[in-house]
Amino acid sequence: MGESIFDPSRNKRKVLIKNRNILQTTYIPDQLPHRENEINNIVDIITPSLSKNKPSNILIMGKTGTGKTAVVNYIGKELKKADPEEENCSFIYVNCEIVDNPYGILFNISNQIINNQDNKIPFTGWSLDRVYETIIEHFDKKNKVFIIVLDEIDRILQKNGDEIFYFLTTMNEVLKESRISIIGVTNNAKFMDLLSPRIKSRLGEEKVVFPPYNPVQLQDILKKRAELAFGPGVMDEGVVPYCAAISAQDSGDARKALDLLRISADIAERNGDSSITEAHVIFARNRIELDAVIEVIKTLPVQSKIVLRSIIKNHEEKDSSVITGDVYSVYKEICNILNYSTLKEKRIADLISELDMLGIIHARVKSFGRNGRTREIELNINKDIIDFVKKDELFEPLLKYKLGKQMKLL
DNA sequence: TGTCCACTGGAAGGGAGGGCTT
DNA sequence: AAGCCCTCCCTTCCAGTGGACA
Numbered sequence: 001m002g003e004s005i006f007d008p009s010r011n012k013r014k015v016l017i018k019n020r021n022i023l024q025t026t027y028i029p030d031q032l033p034h035r036e037n038e039i040n041n042i043v044d045i046i047t048p049s050l051s052k053n054k055p056s057n058i059l060i061m062g063k064t065g066t067g068k069t070a071v072v073n074y075i076g077k078e079l080k081k082a083d084p085e086e087e088n089c090s091f092i093y094v095n096c097e098i099v100d101n102p103y104g105i106l107f108n109i110s111n112q113i114i115n116n117q118d119n120k121i122p123f124t125g126w127s128l129d130r131v132y133e134t135i136i137e138h139f140d141k142k143n144k145v146f147i148i149v150l151d152e153i154d155r156i157l158q159k160n161g162d163e164i165f166y167f168l169t170t171m172n173e174v175l176k177e178s179r180i181s182i183i184g185v186t187n188n189a190k191f192m193d194l195l196s197p198r199i200k201s202r203l204g205e206e207k208v209v210f211p212p213y214n215p216v217q218l219q220d221i222l223k224k225r226a227e228l229a230f231g232p233g234v235m236d237e238g239v240v241p242y243c244a245a246i247s248a249q250d251s252g253d254a255r256k257a258l259d260l261l262r263i264s265a266d267i268a269e270r271n272g273d274s275s276i277t278e279a280h281v282i283f284a285r286n287r288i289e290l291d292a293v294i295e296v297i298k299t300l301p302v303q304s305k306i307v308l309r310s311i312i313k314n315h316e317e318k319d320s321s322v323i324t325g326d327v328y329s330v331y332k333e334i335c336n337i338l339n340y341s342t343l344k345e346k347r348i349a350d351l352i353s354e355l356d357m358l359g360i361i362h363a364r365v366k367s368f369g370r371n372g373r374t375r376e377i378e379l380n381i382n383k384d385i386i387d388f389v390k391k392d393e394l395f396e397p398l399l400k401y402k403l404g405k406q407m408k409l410l
Numbered sequence: 411t412g413t414c415c416a417c418t419g420g421a422a423g424g425g426a427g428g429g430c431t432t
Numbered sequence: 433a434a435g436c437c438c439t440c441c442c443t444t445c446c447a448g449t450g451g452a453c454a
Contacts (some may be wrong), residue, residue, distance in 0.1 A: 103438055125430035127437050303441095320431065347442055349418075365418065369452025372416030 022229040023262040025255050028073050033066050034217040041208050049089040049145040050082055054179035062210025064187050065253025072149050089145040097152040102164040106131045114138050136174055144175040153184040154191045154206055162199050168201040212252030220245035221254055235276045242278050260284055293385055296358055306334050307351045312386055315379055322377045324349055337401050
């Protein structure tokens with residue numbers, strides 16, 4: 001019997017994280033420090049639901065990492081405590097970042113209210129009208145209040161307009177027994193302005209704004225979580241204040257602060273270090289930034305990758321401004337070499353805008369006078385990430401072609 | 411002062427691909 | 433099998449535009 005490769009002595013790692021779960025951003029803590037006002041506010045508004053009365057619709061606004069989602073889910077949990085059998089009200093949560101089309105949202109809602117397999121709505125195939133009517137039927141059967149949370153609600157608007165909101169907010173006029181109430185959650189301060197007037201007033205009956213956490217509050221939040229997640233003496237004193245300071249600088253985002261703490265702990269653990277130090281935090285900060293961008297790039301559709309590759313090529317070959325037209329001509333050549341179909345100019349212009357929104361590039365519209373008006377495109381990623389893009393196996397054929405040398409336009 | 415460039419930004423529509431219904 | 437429906441990706445069309453240049 002030989003030695004197993006899983007020899008215990010090989011694992012010199014010291015366990016620093018007692019309860020990893022608590023540091024995840026999906027974790028709903030029992031207490032949400034510094035959000036008491038917001039919680040009270042919302043509870044006041046939706047309390048009538050416990051006696052089957054329809055609460056006002058609410059729009060929750062606040063920057064990312066200000067605890068909106070956590071608060072909403074916390075309230076959902078508490079609501080269930082107050083009404084365990086869901087006799088008077090049910091809480092439905094939909095994340096519109098994941099499902100961002102009308103059918104998907106209605107499908108998602110229906111899944112949470114229909115428990116009988118046979119009556120389920122299929123995930124595609126039906127007309128919206130039929131889905132809508134079926135949902136109403138099911139709502140009405142239950143005779144209670146449904147509180148529907150639409151998290152990241154602005155995502156729907158971007159792609160689909162506001163028809164779906166009209167659907168939802170006018171449902172009460174058709175419902176006989178039940179009532180529904182919408183809680184919209186958004187980090188887009190201009191969301192309201194983008195809605196048509198008839199929907200604006202319905203959706204925003206009540207507004208609750210979540211201000212960013214200040215450094216002291218952030219520190220407090222981190223400290224409470226850290227106490228639960230780590231054993232005693234595992235963390236240097238300066239770590240929490242440091243994480244808080246960094247995150248406060250980057251706009252008071254508690255999620256980022258928590259990530260920072262978790263990744264720092266991970267790094268320390270993996271290193272076999274016996275405690276978490278500020279050095280780990282610095283390390284973690286760099287890694288988070290890098291990982292986030294790389295993840296985005298990895299998951300880019302092929303055509304977008306080719307566009308990005310074209311932009312990089314342009315920057316390597318040109319001293320002057322890189323504009324949409326430049327990108328397009330290189331894009332076409334790359335497509336030819338790789339044997340991919342070439343999309344039209346308009347589509348590429350749109351893909352460039354998307355890369356801009358993802359933060360991978362900066363593309364701003366600029367007029368070059370007689371030379372027209374178009375986008376001036378800058379890269380917004382560092383050398384390491386550029387290399388990462390170039391090494392994508394998708395672009396392997398380019399190596400043989402000495403791309404650029406033969407390009408007429410460059 | 412007007413012209414004109416190289417697009418932008420918005421809208422509308424096609425068609426492939428998912429799947430339901432009859 | 434034929435007919436619907438919804439979504440996604442893409443094309444086509446077009447009016448609009450900031451500013452260098454004549």
